[in-house]
Amino acid sequence: MNVSSRLSETAGQYGEKPAYYFEGQAVSYRQLDGMVSQFAANLQVMGIEKGDHVALLLGNSPYFVIGMYGALRAGATVIPVNPIYTPAEIGYILSNGDVKGVIALDLLLPMFEQMDAQLPGLEHIIFCETPPSENKQFNIEDASIRTKMKSFTSLLSAGSSIFSPPKLDEEDLAVILYTSGTTGKPKGAMLTHKNIYSNASDVAAYLKMNDQDKVVATLPMFHVFCLTVSLNAPLMNGASLIIVPRFSPKEVFRLIKEYQATVFAGVPTMYNFMLQYENGLQEDVESLRLCISGGASMPVALLKGFEQKFKVVISEGYGLSEASPVTCFNPLDRPRKAGSIGMNILNVENKVVNELGEEVPPNQVGELIAKGPNIMRGYYKMPEETAHTIRDGWLYTGDLARMDEEGYFYIVDRKKDMIIVGGYNVYPREVEEVYYNHPEITEAAVLGIPDPEQGEAVLCYIVTTNPNLTAESLIEYGKGQLAKYKVPSVIEFLDELPKNTTGKILRRALKEQVAERSRL
Structure with missing residues (x-):
């Protein structure tokens, strides 16, 4: 299958039922x-x-x-x-x-x-x-x-x-999802028909999706979060999609109310925009039975503020392209824990391990790894990256996490250097490579800084041979090389980047500077 x-099969069962609504049709x-x-x-x-x-x-x-x-x-x-x-x-x-x-x-x-x-x-x-x-x-x-x-x-x-x-065949390749790589080049996660089908089926069962649901599809369809949760899972079960070409709080509130939508999935940035939208009312979203959040960790204050204003519960989950993507979700049949990414979904096992791959006790921090029918075949034309990421059938996510005594998982820290801008992943090395190509730049280091609207923004430290080089010109330079959300919003110049005795740039020192500045 x-x-x-x-x-x-769904068309044979629900032939005349709307599969999707788009621009009023x-x-x-x-x-x-x-x-x-x-x-x-x-x-x-x-x-x-x-x-x-x-x-x-x-x-x-x-x-x-x-x-x-x-x-x-x-x-x-x-x-x-x-x-x-x-x-x-x-x-x-x-x-x-x-x-x-x-x-x-x-x-x-x-x-x-x-x-x-x-x-x-x-x-x-x-x-x-x-x-x-x-x-x-x-x-x-x-x-x-x-x-x-x-x-x-x-x-x-x-x-x-x-x-x-x-x-x-279920093992035939269905989708290749390119995800930004720490080497500066995107990696293609190879997902089989079994990977895609099993995750959509298990997510639908876990979230109890059925033919009475109307699901708002406003997340980007080219992103695996929407692909599985807002597209494949609903269409496998006779639900109707409400296709939104681009996100705006006004339009989402209107469509939820007009179509009496029952499921909304978004990244924390979307929830923040909806919470801040002055004309958004509780009555606009009273038809929703489920709100889903993923793509980035949702601040607990945002989660509670949204739930208090609109009287709906947000179920936070976790996933990554390499897992088709979902591995965890907060359950619907027991208490949701704020700040948690939830528990194992059907047929997927998560655990937290130490550097030797040994499972650690509850509440101890380690690397989150996952196993199940949803785990990718590997990276396209990257056997070494594949061998490093998938070991003994387990997907090593690179995220630090802990699990409590009841089996709820919590992300403690993201992949070491990754920045998430409005739900999109930005890897510093990819941005740094662009600036290293600039003829007047000798060093570059990229970090994430807090941003009230996008969650994070990109900060780039620059060491240059030209004292007249401006931040504005370098931001424009980035716009010609990178997607909009990857372009640094802040450029800062240093005489030199902090390094250890082997010459490796000390990102930790730069992060401490950013953290100290944010506390002032």
Whole structure:
């Protein structure tokens, strides 16, 4: 079983029930399943075969849902990519991921024209039409690109309607999720059909999702949190999605009330914006039976403030791309513990271990590791990274945690250097590499600093040979190399970075400076 074939089963059971609502329109399960098969059939006609890699560069929309399920049904491996990444970031993923076809917004067509020579393996560009705008003035002159281009709409309205599904095994590769790596290059977590299906199924069972639920899908669909919790899990159980193209408190409150939504999933930043939104009322969200938080640790004060104002309970969980992603959730049938990421979900085991891999007693801090049918096969084309991360079937998360006497887990500290900006992971080394490429910079060190809106912001310490270099110019430099949320919001200059006797930069000393400053 896989999520795409499961969609067909759900369509057989709930044919005329809305599978999703988007911009005021409802689409039934029967309609969605038909479009998925039509799209899969035309992918086959184009030459997309079992095992080929197809990237999605899309925001939240029916394009994403149909594109992902259609590619999976055709036997392709799907690679979701954040469409606001820079061309350099996108180019690396498409090249490293051996992508044969992309499904992307038409606004990105000029970028593909520029990158054509860098991507010799890219044979198909399926573009998704966006509404006309003044900013959409482009003309694709490259004949090579034009021959690769096909309209998403045309693949649904014409061409073959005869679909011969390939035989898929649960161990076949379904999705590759690229997650920023500590080496400065993203790593592709390889998730099988079994990984994806089992986690969606177990999460749905744990959260008691059913055909009466209406789930708000406002998290980015290209992110594994939304992919499993707000997309796959609901569609496996006959629930209806409320697809939100982009998050805004006003729109989320309106849609929850209009559709009487029952489940909302978000990152802490979203909850903070909703709490601060003056026009948000308790009556707007009274239909919700469950609020889910993940992507970053939620401050207890925020959790309690939100629950007190809106009279709903937030269930915090934990996951990572390498685990498809969920390993823990606060249970619904017993007390929720503020500050805890919850307990083992169905069929997944977590434990806290010391440096020797031995489980430690309750309330002792160690590394959180996980095991289950949801754990990735490994990192794409990175055997050494895979061997380091997966040992004896256990996924070593790199997060420090503790478990209490009742089996509730608590994250004590994040991965050593990771920064989380609005729910997105930013690894310092990736940002540092960009600034080390600047001809007038000799050293760079990146840290996270508290930010009232995004949770954290990026701070970059710089040592330069040019005393006239400005923070403003370096922030602009970063914007040309990095996705918006990765760009430092603060640049500070030092004569030198603190180091130990071997020359290694002492991040601890820099962090202590930041912590001391925040206390003043």
